[in-house]
Amino acid sequence: MNTPTDESTDKPTTSTSTPPDGLWITTTPLAPDGELHIGRLAGPYVAADVLARFLRADGRPALLTTGTADHRSSVEVRAQRGGREPGQVADSFRAAIVADWRRSGVAFDRVVRPLRDRSYRAGLVRLFKKLYEEGALVPRTRALPHCEPCARTLHGAHVRGGCPHCGAVSGAGVCRACARPHHGGDLTDPVCVRCGAAAVPKETRGLWLPLEPLREQLVEHWAAAALPPRLAAYCERLAAGGLPEIAVTNPGAWGVPVPVEGFTDQRIDAVFEDAVMQVVAHGGLGPSGPALPQQALHFGGFGHALGPVVLLPAVLIALGVKPVQRTLVNWTYRVDDAPGRHGAWALDLLNEYGSDTVRRHVVETWPLGRSTVFREVGLHRTRQVLDEEWNGWLRTLFAAVEEGSGGVVPAAAAGGAGWRALTARLHACARELRVAYEADTFDPRGAVPVLDAVVRGAAEFGRMHRSAPGGPQQEVLTGQLAVAAALAAWSWPLMPEGAGRLAAALGIEAGAPVTAEALTAPPAGTRIVAPGAPVFAF
Incomplete structure (x- = not known):
């Protein structure tokens, strides 16, 4: 279950750049592991579109981008349950999600498609190798959850257990309830999602990004970014007692192979990929790509705050690039399903x-x-x-x-x-x-x-x-x-x-x-053509 080669992809998508005085608006990449739910639509996507439309109407340039997190482990889990290939699942749900965005009036300038954008994969590999060569990524051996009946080490959505920080049910990597990272080996009562067997710890070697060496620059960035209170408190909790190390590779078979000798049988972790995806696609870190914009604002849910608030700034700092992005996060938009209605799908x-x-x-x-x-x-x-x-x-x-x-x-x-x-x-x-x-x-x-x-x-x-x-x-x-x-x-x-x-x-x-x-009437004599249907809604 490997990522399709570049030869099997669509035509490359050209890079869309932002004028220096414009605002680059990004939103959290959405995993194409299901249809668009009203809770997902209600978070960052409509809000980001509202801002972009306002700015453009005002005559100010704005670039609105997002992506689909094709390599998330949840896509692979969905594929395994349905007896399909992960790429097929990602492609089909991506098409449905993009259509629902359009139907809702959310008009992205670009949607990054990791499986289909030829230049994207090359940019991600180039960025990863550069971080490794700069010494920002280091080998570590950690005890990760392992399923003996399935004979595989578990990561991401392949394992479920209690978050070591807040106790909520979580996969490995990042807890969506408290947004704090963990490597999976510290989950309480971990079980394999595929077979339900209890997972046991197994020493596994991978590449990690230590954040503590970047503490001074990260704290400076957080102070300058004027974070909302909840994000500021989140960063303070992360920094208390030493900033964590983030796993940037996993032992799975789905995703982009790690371009570092000794780890080529592993994949670049989706937590890392989601954080840098839109920067890579923008071309701002390429050898001859445009400079990153001076103003950027990210919209996302709190459960995904680690990427834009911590991981992306850390990557930029490690490469000698000053982070510029501010972040707005929403809390959970839960659904109270009415009797007889199965879910709240955006399209319905x-x-x-x-x-x-x-x-x-x-x-x-x-x-x-x-x-x-x-x-x-x-x-x-x-x-x-x-x-x-x-x-x-x-x-x-x-x-x-x-x-x-x-x-x-x-x-x-x-x-x-x-x-x-x-x-x-x-x-x-x-x-x-x-x-x-x-x-x-x-x-x-x-x-x-x-x-x-x-x-x-x-x-x-x-x-x-x-x-x-x-x-x-x-x-x-x-x-x-x-x-x-x-x-x-x-x-x-x-x-x-x-x-x-x-x-x-x-x-x-x-x-x-x-x-x-x-507040100006149309010119005198202009014919008013009343529509045959309601103007707003229907």
């Missing part, structure tokens, strides 16, 4: 509720500072708000424009009783939205109630004038169309599908900057 929910509903709901419940629980009843309420309040106002507005001005934007300037006060509130909303969307203060959860306030304010303004003698005046219709144009721009990062439909109905370009200037 996207098909049933649409990307606007799903994106808004997972952002509104984004587990940034706490663990949250997904319940489908909450998704239903989100769709109800979008349909009854957002679409309800837009339907009424489109009908009023058809009746009051023949379906075109009136020539009158925006106005009417209460317009000045509404405009002042909307300008304040634009400022609040920029704070919620901006990279330095990013928390898109704050955008949801602000956008609702925009819709409710416009709807109240329209109702007030509809009840006046003679109905709404032309300037009132123009004012509401100005709010609709602003809503198309301001909701674009969060709900691009509906925002795009609204922009098309108004005859304006989608993806305008999130600014007060967006």
Whole structure:
């Protein structure tokens, strides 16, 4: 079960570089060992896309990348259970995951495919060899779990036991509950996942990356990175009593062979590969590749924090490169399955509720500072708000424009009783939205109630004038169309599908900057083409 050779791969993917003044946004590589679950979608991927869309609408360059962790041991375990090859499992689930990302409106500039990108494997091998030649990687002999009935030493998802740090059920390598590394030999009550036999310790030689020699530079990096409180506490715990050593090879047969004499029968460990994957693919560490960007922001779950927060900076420091990446991590997004529903697969929910509903709901419940629980009843309420309040106002507005001005934007300037006060509130909303969307203060959860306030304010303004003698005046219709144009721009990062439909109905370009200037009606005479279906959600 070896990785396919380069000759069997697709055409190489060209490197996508970031302008020096742009932001490189990365997300944790996702293991293609199953379909995309709503909990996975709700973590880093939608949030990262929201930021990228905001920056691009603002005229600032942004590069959004991710990858699939094809060589994770969980892919091999899934393949063994189904009697398939790991490469087949990775390819099939990768295709499904990428399709679900697209369906949800997450638009990556690049998705690294370790099995299929020709240049990637060569870059990974080159980086690994360089680290070994620089003395950053050293041989170590450690007692790893071994299954005697299966006659193999276990690593990653091939073994299960209690985490030596927090006691949670864990595989070998990194505990997804506390994010702390361990080599598997220190698991409590380890068992083989394949046959269920108790694992016994066996001395195994491999290559490791000691972090303690890099302590001073790592601590300096963590201080400069302005880590969120939970990450800062995590790094402090790691550093207490001496930084650990990280296994960078494993005794398995799935993955990229180790390019170091004496270890060629082993594979580069997926924990190491996931950490460096996007840097390798970016070309920033190649002999003639572009320099790494000056600004980088990583989105990921806390259980995978070791890679971007510790391992990648350590690799860069060992190579004499200053780390630049900041990290945002979310907590666990758990699923409370309703009776009769088997799981919460992203594709099922996207098909049933649409990307606007799903994106808004997972952002509104984004587990940034706490663990949250997904319940489908909450998704239903989100769709109800979008349909009854957002679409309800837009339907009424489109009908009023058809009746009051023949379906075109009136020539009158925006106005009417209460317009000045509404405009002042909307300008304040634009400022609040920029704070919620901006990279330095990013928390898109704050955008949801602000956008609702925009819709409710416009709807109240329209109702007030509809009840006046003679109905709404032309300037009132123009004012509401100005709010609709602003809503198309301001909701674009969060709900691009509906925002795009609204922009098309108004005859304006989608993806305008999130600014007060967006509060401008389309040119007089522009025909308003009300869509035959709901604008947001469905």
